[in-house]
Amino acid sequence: MKTRLPPMSSAQRTIWLIGIAGVLFFILAPLYLLVKYSISDSASINTGGAPVPFWPYHPTLINYWYLFTDSQFYKVICSSLFIALGTVVVSMMLGIPAAYVLGRYEVPGRKTLMLGLISVRLFPDISSVVPVTEFFIRFDAQNTYWGIVLAHTLLALPYVIFIGIGSFESIPRDLEQQARVMGASRFQIFRRILLPLSVPGLVAIAIYTFLLSWDEFVFAYFLLGLGKISTLTLYLKQKMTYAPPQNLLATISVCLSLPVILFAMLMQKYMTAGITQGSVK
Amino acid sequence: MADVALSHIYKSYDGNPVIADLSLTVKSGEFVTLLGPSGCGKSTMLRMIAGLESIDKGDLYIAGRRYNDIPAQKRRLAMVFQSYALFPHMSVRENILFGLKINKVAPALMEEKFTWAIALFGLTGLERRLPKEISGGQRQRVALARALVLDPDVLLLDEPLSNLDAALRESAMEELKRVHRSVGKTIIYVTHNQVEAMSMSGRIAVLAGGNLEQFAAPQAVYDDPQTLFTAGFIGSPPMNFLTGLLQTRGTETGIATEVGFIILDKERQVRCVASLGKKVIVGIRPQNISYTDHFSARRVSDTSITLKAELFETLGDRNLVVARGAGDTVLRFLMKQDDDILPDRQVGVFIDGRKIHVFDPDTRKSIFK
Numbered sequence: 341m342k343t344r345l346p347p348m349s350s351a352q353r354t355i356w357l358i359g360i361a362g363v364l365f366f367i368l369a370p371l372y373l374l375v376k377y378s379i380s381d382s383a384s385i386n387t388g389g390a391p392v393p394f395w396p397y398h399p400t401l402i403n404y405w406y407l408f409t410d411s412q413f414y415k416v417i418c419s420s421l422f423i424a425l426g427t428v429v430v431s432m433m434l435g436i437p438a439a440y441v442l443g444r445y446e447v448p449g450r451k452t453l454m455l456g457l458i459s460v461r462l463f464p465d466i467s468s469v470v471p472v473t474e475f476f477i478r479f480d481a482q483n484t485y486w487g488i489v490l491a492h493t494l495l496a497l498p499y500v501i502f503i504g505i506g507s508f509e510s511i512p513r514d515l516e517q518q519a520r521v522m523g524a525s526r527f528q529i530f531r532r533i534l535l536p537l538s539v540p541g542l543v544a545i546a547i548y549t550f551l552l553s554w555d556e557f558v559f560a561y562f563l564l565g566l567g568k569i570s571t572l573t574l575y576l577k578q579k580m581t582y583a584p585p586q587n588l589l590a591t592i593s594v595c596l597s598l599p600v601i602l603f604a605m606l607m608q609k610y611m612t613a614g615i616t617q618g619s620v621k
Numbered sequence: 622m623a624d625v626a627l628s629h630i631y632k633s634y635d636g637n638p639v640i641a642d643l644s645l646t647v648k649s650g651e652f653v654t655l656l657g658p659s660g661c662g663k664s665t666m667l668r669m670i671a672g673l674e675s676i677d678k679g680d681l682y683i684a685g686r687r688y689n690d691i692p693a694q695k696r697r698l699a700m701v702f703q704s705y706a707l708f709p710h711m712s713v714r715e716n717i718l719f720g721l722k723i724n725k726v727a728p729a730l731m732e733e734k735f736t737w738a739i740a741l742f743g744l745t746g747l748e749r750r751l752p753k754e755i756s757g758g759q760r761q762r763v764a765l766a767r768a769l770v771l772d773p774d775v776l777l778l779d780e781p782l783s784n785l786d787a788a789l790r791e792s793a794m795e796e797l798k799r800v801h802r803s804v805g806k807t808i809i810y811v812t813h814n815q816v817e818a819m820s821m822s823g824r825i826a827v828l829a830g831g832n833l834e835q836f837a838a839p840q841a842v843y844d845d846p847q848t849l850f851t852a853g854f855i856g857s858p859p860m861n862f863l864t865g866l867l868q869t870r871g872t873e874t875g876i877a878t879e880v881g882f883i884i885l886d887k888e889r890q891v892r893c894v895a896s897l898g899k900k901v902i903v904g905i906r907p908q909n910i911s912y913t914d915h916f917s918a919r920r921v922s923d924t925s926i927t928l929k930a931e932l933f934e935t936l937g938d939r940n941l942v943v944a945r946g947a948g949d950t951v952l953r954f955l956m957k958q959d960d961d962i963l964p965d966r967q968v969g970v971f972i973d974g975r976k977i978h979v980f981d982p983d984t985r986k987s988i989f990k
Contacts, residue, residue, distance in 0.1 A: 517673050518706035520693045522720035522771065532719075536710045 374597075377590030378403055385586050403591035413595075416575040420554060421599070423485065423571060427492040427553035428546050431500045434493065436542065439504025440530060444516070458498040465495075465558045473562040483567030491563055492553040499552075500545050507541025508534060543607045550603055555596065572596050623684035623774040623807055624649040625670060631678035632665060632831075639665050640831040642679075649684075652801050652808045654818040657828035658854070663811045666828070667777050670809065671700050684774060699768035700777040703784070705760050707752040713739075713763050714748040720771045738766040741800065758789045762796075769804065778810045782817060794821055815855055819843070827851045844976075849985040852904045852978050858941055860904045860978070861952050867893060867901045867979065867988070875924070876903045876979065879948030886922035886974040889989065893979060896988040904978035907941065910954035912962065913969045922974030928952060930962050944968065 348356070376396065377385070384396035407413045442450060460468055472491060473482070481487030511534055519529045535542075557573040564574060576592050625647040632640040640662040647653045655663040668674040670681060672693030681688045688696060699720075707716050717738055721731045739745050742762040747755055755763070761781060768776055778797075782790045798821055801808055812818055818825050819839045827834040827842060827850070835847045846852035852860050865878035874893065875884035883903060885893065911917070919925055928944035935941075939955045942962065946952055954970060962968055979988050 512704065512706070514702045514704045514706035515708060517693075518700070518702060519708075519719070519723075521671050521673070521696070521698060521700045521777075522723060522767075523694045523697075524723045525694060528723060533708060 374590050374593055377587050378594045380587045380590075382585070382587065403585075403588050406588065407591055407595065412570075413575065416570045416572050417595070419485070419569055420572040423488050423492065423560075424550050424553040426485065426489040427496055428549045430489055431493040431496040431549050432542070432546065435497050435500030435545075436504055439501045440508055440534065442501065443505040443508035444534075454501075457501055460494055461498055469558050469562050472559070476563060482563050483569060485569065488560060488563050488569070488571075489553075491559045492556055495556065495559065496549040496552050499548060503541060503545050503548070504538075507538040510541075511537050547604050547607050551600055554600060624651075624682075625775055625807060625809065626682040627666070627670075627679065628682070629679040630666070630669065630676060630681070632662070632669065632674070633677060638831060643828075643831065643833050644679075645826055645833060645836060647807060647809060650805050650807055652810065652821060652823045654810045654812060654822035654825045655828055656812060656815060656818040656825050656854075657834075658813055661828040662831040663813075663828050664779055667700075667779050667809060667811045670775070671698055671777050672696050697771075697773055698775045698777055699771050699773035701764045701768050701779065701781045703780040705752075705764040705781075705784075707760055707763060707767075709752050712749050712751055713744060713755065716752070716763055717767045717770055720767065724771070734770045734772075738770045741769075741803075742766045742796075757785055758793065761785060761793060765797075765800070769800070769806075773806065775807045775809065778808065780812050781810075783812070783814070790817075797821060815857070819855075827854065829854070845987075845989075846904070846978060847987050849902060849904075849980045852980065856906055856908075858907050858953055858955075860906050861910075861954075863903045863905070863950060863952075864982070865901060865903055867896050867899050869897065875974075876901060876977075878903060879950050880928075880946035880952065881924065881926045883924045883926075883972055883977065884922060884974050885977055885979075889974070889977065889979075892989040895990060896979075896981065899988075900982060901988060902980040902982050904980065905952070905972055906976065907953045907955045909973040909976040910952065910970050911973070912942075912954070912956045912960050913971050914960075917971065919971060920973075923971040924974060925969060925971055927967050927969050930964055930966055930968050933962075933964070942968075944970075 376394075379399045379401065380396040381398045381400045381402070383398070384393055387393075441447060442454070447453065460472075472494065476482055476487055476491065479487075481490065515533055515537075516529055519533050524532070555573060556571075557577070560571045560574055561577070564570065570578070572592070572595070576589065576596065579588060579592065627643060627645045630640055630643045631638065643662075643666070655666055657663050665674060669676050670683075672688070672691065676689050683696070683698075708719065711719065714735065717735055718731060721734065726734075739748065742765060744759065744762060744766060747759060747763075752760055752763070761784070764781065781797075782793050785793055794817060801821075810817075810822065822839060824836060824838055825842050826836045827848075829850045835842055835851045837845075837847075842851060842855055846855060849862075853862070863876075863878045863880065863883075865876035865883070867876050868874070870877075870882060873882075873884045874890040874897070875882050883905075913919075913925070926946060928946045930942050930944045932943040933940050934943070936955075939957060940960075941953055942956055943951060943953050952970075956962065980986060981988050
């Protein structure tokens with residue numbers, strides 16, 4: 341339901357506009373810097389004492405050219421994408437049914453279970469990564485796609501389940517009982533009623549999970565660091581090790597952000613508010 | 622079509638009994654209302670019949686078969702929830718067809734039923750709308766259509782009209798009656814609204830605190846309430862209650878109360894002989910106390926008393942008078958619109974001895990045999 345805002349005086353309006361401009365500045369300024377650096381020529385960065393210009397002296401796409409001609413870059417993009425999508429699929433396949441059960445049924449020991457789920461994330465990644473790696477190595481999971489996908493799933497699962505529980509709980513119970521009386525099985529209810537109605541929540545989960553895996557560094561570094569598989573974040577790290585040209589790093593960063601933005605935009609149309617409106621009353 | 626028999630049903634939540642030893646039989650094709658205040662167990666009863674609640678003790682039979690352990694999705698019943706529970710992501714058409722699809726009905730038959738249902742409920746033209754795009758009254762009709770296309774043995778309705786405004790409710794009641802007459806389904810209807818119960822049902826089961834107070838036709842529940850609860854719950858404005866002693870004075874039997882000796886008609890006198898000499902509670906409906914002017918003729922069974930009129934409430938066609946009798950007893954009665962009583966005046970009224978209800982204060986049941 342949309343409500344019209346009460347009319348504002350011009351003073352109020354000015355204060356609001358200043359506030360919005362301020363927020364926008366803090367969001368956009370780093371993005372601007374990122375893009376600017378990625379198209380800068382080296383003279384615009386190493387200015388020899390002169391202030392760094394707001395716009396490069398000679399905007400250039402040379403860094404993009406460098407990246408896009410580097411076969412290594414395509415490889416890491418592909419593996420990052422594969423790992424991220426794999427993480428989305430696996431963690432949702434495991435997490436959504438779990439969230440459904442935890443959100444709709446009385447489960448004995450529910451609290452302990454939820455605490456157990458989130459326990460991995462109660463510690464900083466950097467301290468949980470050592471035992472996890474140790475454990476994964478025993479199963480020969482280092483330097484494998486399934487290993488890193490499972491590791492990222494481990495990180496994403498608590499969030500998938502917690503957000504999932506929230507979105508399943510928000511669906512009126514009457515709908516489920518109505519379907520039951522009409523003869524629907526539990527699976528049919530899940531498939532035809534609960535799943536379609538929880539789409540906005542699930543999309544949010546998918547975006548979050550994708551992002552989490554896409555820009556994850558610590559676990560990727562420990563599990564893949566020495567092997568053949570590399571991700572974008574590891575690639576960035578690798579480039580930083582050699583005397584890092586800032587403009588190249590900025591370019592990689594732009595390439596790291598773009599798919600995330602694209603993915604979120606694609607998914608956004610499913611995030612409609614008020615999907616259960618009109619069901620009850 | 623099927624009859625529904627509940628036998629010695631018992632249900633408790635966390636050790637608190639909500640339904641205690643309740644037995645009730647709904648005949649095939651009958652329209653029965655479970656009527657009672659909130660928390661009386663009526664919705665729980667309905668949900669037990671639907672299979673959404675388990676039955677702690679007792680048996681549920683539908684068409685002669687024990688149903689206790691049959692899961693909800695196999696019961697072949699239909700239910701309309703108070704909230705209507707329309708599936709918000711499905712159009713009117715998809716909502717109505719949902720149950721048929723689930724039950725794998727042949728497409729041709731499905732189409733036939735759909736056409737029948739939207740015609741019956743006047744939903745033509747709304748087939749593609751989503752629930753949020755139609756009005757409350759239309760949602761209620763979609764919910765009913767969705768239940769009826771399944772051709773259920775029993776139709777369960779849980780306060781389906783409580784979300785409608787007064788005018789819509791009136792027409793929805795007529796529609797429900799019409800539908801019941803045309804499809805002849807067994808209907809079990811739950812409500813706390815006595816107007817709905819009185820105007821639609823074949824029989825009313827009055828429930829209070831998980832007990833069945835009375836199970837009879839609407840007129841019988843009104844004319845002959847079997848318990849104090851039923852007497853107070855049914856009828857508007859509510860019944861007047863006085864305490865008194867049941868005794869015989871001369872040739873008449875009646876109740877000695879603070880406002881006077883209220884006589885019973887001959888038929889009632891015979892029915893209460895067993896309780897003579899006992900303390901009783903007398904119930905008199907405001908409709909059965911009439912204002913008398915000089916021209917009114919007193920029937921033999923009428924009791925004539927004098928009250929002091931205190932307050933007036935306009936009900937539109939009539940006025941409700943709140944009056945005080947001897948011993949500060951408050952009595953409410955109805956008068957015609959054109960009767961003219963001033964506040965604080967002494968008024969004479971007749972109490973109709975043919976319509977008096979007498980209850981035992983201990984058992985809270987009617988003493989009439």
